[in-house]
Amino acid sequence: MSKKLLLILFICLLGCDTKKAQKQTIATQMQFIKAVKQKGPVAYRDPFGAISPDGKLFAYSDRKQILVQQVVGGATFELEKHGTFVITLNWLPNSQHLVTYEIGGERKFWYIYDLKTKQGTPLWPAKNNFIDESKSINLERADVRDLTWSLDGKRVAGLSKKNGKTQLWLLDENGDNEKIVVEKDLIESIQWNPSSNSFAGIVEENKNRFIQLNLEDTNSEKIKVD
Numbered sequence: 001m002s003k004k005l006l007l008i009l010f011i012c013l014l015g016c017d018t019k020k021a022q023k024q025t026i027a028t029q030m031q032f033i034k035a036v037k038q039k040g041p042v043a044y045r046d047p048f049g050a051i052s053p054d055g056k057l058f059a060y061s062d063r064k065q066i067l068v069q070q071v072v073g074g075a076t077f078e079l080e081k082h083g084t085f086v087i088t089l090n091w092l093p094n095s096q097h098l099v100t101y102e103i104g105g106e107r108k109f110w111y112i113y114d115l116k117t118k119q120g121t122p123l124w125p126a127k128n129n130f131i132d133e134s135k136s137i138n139l140e141r142a143d144v145r146d147l148t149w150s151l152d153g154k155r156v157a158g159l160s161k162k163n164g165k166t167q168l169w170l171l172d173e174n175g176d177n178e179k180i181v182v183e184k185d186l187i188e189s190i191q192w193n194p195s196s197n198s199f200a201g202i203v204e205e206n207k208n209r210f211i212q213l214n215l216e217d218t219n220s221e222k223i224k225v226d
Contacts, residue, residue, distance in 0.1 A: 124175035
């Protein structure tokens, strides 16, 4: 019998910008949202989910499907398929658009979906390469991943791996004016800080992992991850 992996997702209601969240007590701050079965042992089949910034919607991948449901009640609807495997997905700050990284089809990789039309189109279709001449790095669009938008929607951060290092890229909302702002042995799970002026993430130093609260500031606070 094949093993099944259940992805159990919870939402911390106190972390959402909703009136309901503000009224929750500490004892009831966690709410079960969805269980999704893994469709096979291969990593790219892992289901992936994310809560919208306004805390109202939950989107998740199921191999080649992208499904969206309300956090509390309401029907589930499916977004347009491209015949590709959805590896990651992330919300834009307006809670009306999703960005995904998809493999197995045309070399578009990044798609943006409009929840109103349920249609998806390539993100920044004219952008074929990300270039930082100061570091002599030229990457194909597929090589910059983990895109995440600042809370004001004006800037985008992403990660790449080159020459045994991880690069943290900073771009504008159109995917232009790209530059590498941080390079370390390992960077993972980048998140914009509420100010939209800096970002936190997981870094590795001397085989130990830390949450660094400002990746651009080498002196910023680091919290060891056990």
